Amino acid sequence: MNAPGTWQFCVRLLHRQLLLAVRRPIEISNPLVFFAMVVALFPLGLGPALDNLSGFAPGVLWIIALLSNLLTSDAVFRSDFEDGSLEQLLLSPQPLYLSVLAYIGAHWLMTGVLLAMVSPVFGLMLNLPAQALGTLVASLLLGTAVLSLLGGIGAALTVGLKRGGMLISLLILPLYMPVLIFGSAAVQGAVSGIPAEPYLAILGAMLCLAIALAPLAMAAGLRISIDA
Amino acid sequence: MWSLFHKLGSPPWLYAISGAILRWLLPITLIALAVGLVWGLLFTPADFRQGNSYRIIYIHVPAAVVALAGYYIMAVAGAVNLIWRMKMADVAMKAAAPIGAAFTFLALFTGAVWGKPTWGAWWVWDARVTSMLILLFLYLGVMALYEAFDNKEAAGKACAVLSLVGMVNIPIIYKSVDWWYSLHQPASIKLTGESTIDSSMLYPLLLMIMVFYALFTCCLLLNMRAELLQRESRTQWVKRLAAEEGVV
Numbered sequence: 001m002n003a004p005g006t007w008q009f010c011v012r013l014l015h016r017q018l019l020l021a022v023r024r025p026i027e028i029s030n031p032l033v034f035f036a037m038v039v040a041l042f043p044l045g046l047g048p049a050l051d052n053l054s055g056f057a058p059g060v061l062w063i064i065a066l067l068s069n070l071l072t073s074d075a076v077f078r079s080d081f082e083d084g085s086l087e088q089l090l091l092s093p094q095p096l097y098l099s100v101l102a103y104i105g106a107h108w109l110m111t112g113v114l115l116a117m118v119s120p121v122f123g124l125m126l127n128l129p130a131q132a133l134g135t136l137v138a139s140l141l142l143g144t145a146v147l148s149l150l151g152g153i154g155a156a157l158t159v160g161l162k163r164g165g166m167l168i169s170l171l172i173l174p175l176y177m178p179v180l181i182f183g184s185a186a187v188q189g190a191v192s193g194i195p196a197e198p199y200l201a202i203l204g205a206m207l208c209l210a211i212a213l214a215p216l217a218m219a220a221g222l223r224i225s226i227d228a
Numbered sequence: 229m230w231s232l233f234h235k236l237g238s239p240p241w242l243y244a245i246s247g248a249i250l251r252w253l254l255p256i257t258l259i260a261l262a263v264g265l266v267w268g269l270l271f272t273p274a275d276f277r278q279g280n281s282y283r284i285i286y287i288h289v290p291a292a293v294v295a296l297a298g299y300y301i302m303a304v305a306g307a308v309n310l311i312w313r314m315k316m317a318d319v320a321m322k323a324a325a326p327i328g329a330a331f332t333f334l335a336l337f338t339g340a341v342w343g344k345p346t347w348g349a350w351w352v353w354d355a356r357v358t359s360m361l362i363l364l365f366l367y368l369g370v371m372a373l374y375e376a377f378d379n380k381e382a383a384g385k386a387c388a389v390l391s392l393v394g395m396v397n398i399p400i401i402y403k404s405v406d407w408w409y410s411l412h413q414p415a416s417i418k419l420t421g422e423s424t425i426d427s428s429m430l431y432p433l434l435l436m437i438m439v440f441y442a443l444f445t446c447c448l449l450l451n452m453r454a455e456l457l458q459r460e461s462r463t464q465w466v467k468r469l470a471a472e473e474g475v476v
Contacts, residue, residue, distance in 0.1 A: 157386045174365040178404035228382030
């Protein structure tokens with residue numbers, strides 16, 4: 001049997017991850033339901049005045065997206081670590097750098113992209129002005145990709161630990177902060193009529209940097225976790 | 229050169245040499261600390277706008293400088309451990325984390341004390357305050373990750389990866405919060421060009437910065453020695469040392 005080429009291998013890996021996710025639809029919908037529930041918390045906590053809500057909406061939506069990304073990051077490698085397929089992946093001749101990108105790509109498609117797609121609905125619920133909705137989707141698309149890559153680093157480092165859940169948030173929340181700043185600034189800008197493109201461009205630059213460097217850290221983290 | 233490299237990997241040698249360094253570095257540091265504190269707190273002129281409250285600068289600025297440098301020391305030690313598998317670098321990294329966190333906390337605490345009379349609030353969400361807070365979180369993350377592993381060798385490597393990731397992120401965090409919101413005054417001391425601080429205040433400040441570096445080094449060496457004894461507690465040289473000290 002011929003070994004698949006690297007590109008083919010990554011596509012198959014991505015396909016496998018997506019298939020695994022689609023077969024457990026509840027896990028795909030969980031982050032979305034979480035998103036909806038936390039959105040409902042804010043009017044309850046801050047009061048239902050629409051003017052207040054629209055002021056908070058960009059930051060609130062971004063923080064919730066960040067948290068739902070964080071909560072799902074922990075599971076990126078866990079089931080494959082537990083059933084041993086991660087170990088096989090490390091032993092395979094395929095470059096780990098690209099394999100982890102396939103994992104993260106699947107995670108991003110299943111959480112970040114879906115969140116970005118439904119976010120206009122929640123934006124309207126929080127009285128976010130309609131002209132900012134496009135920017136909200138664009139910033140979430142770019143930003144959640146960075147978040148998934150950073151979260152993957154935390155997941156790779158903690159995958160071998162029994163209690164990873166709380167620890168992973170301690171490790172990667174500080175790294176999430178720049179993304180939050182520019183993501184919510186882009187939406188805030190769109191609300192007040194300032195061009196949001198510079199912020200989106202910075203998010204894009206962060207994404208380029210993260211795509212280049214984060215897989216290195218993830219690959220190193222996975223090797224350490226498997227050795228431990 | 230290579231012999232030094234090999235010696236650095238030997239715990240008894242490191243224990244002995246760090247003891248020799250501490251024997252003169254520790255007293256000098258403590259004396260210089262006393263001199264710097266008395267000079268800065270008593271013998272410098274009062275600031276014409278902030279009065280005497282500015283004097284906390286002699287603790288605040290050195291602590292902040294060393295807290296940031298400490299992170300780089302920790303990350304570089306981690307990198308040395310990852311690349312050359314030097315156990316002593318791992319000891320240094322583990323020892324640096326709590327000290328760096330303590331200096332960061334000291335900088336934040338003195339900043340809060342200083343902020344109350346000058347800005348009118350204990351805590352202000354200013355760019356640099358926020359980035360120091362994030363630095364504290366990064367330190368705490370490294371410490372938490374180290375404790376979470378049962379296998380200490382893996383713990384060292386995982387923390388090394390995490391601190392290197394943090395090192396790439398520190399400039400980004402710093403720049404982004406700077407852009408986000410800034411109230412803090414810009415740096416007064418510049419390596420090139422005119423400093424915006426009077427020399428009667430600058431010299432004690434420079435002394436205090438050097439003292440804090442020395443203090444960091446002393447704490448680091450003391451912490452490393454404790455860690456070494458703990459790790460090597462089953463070896464001959466530690467047992468011999470304990471017998472000489474009459475501990476066992």
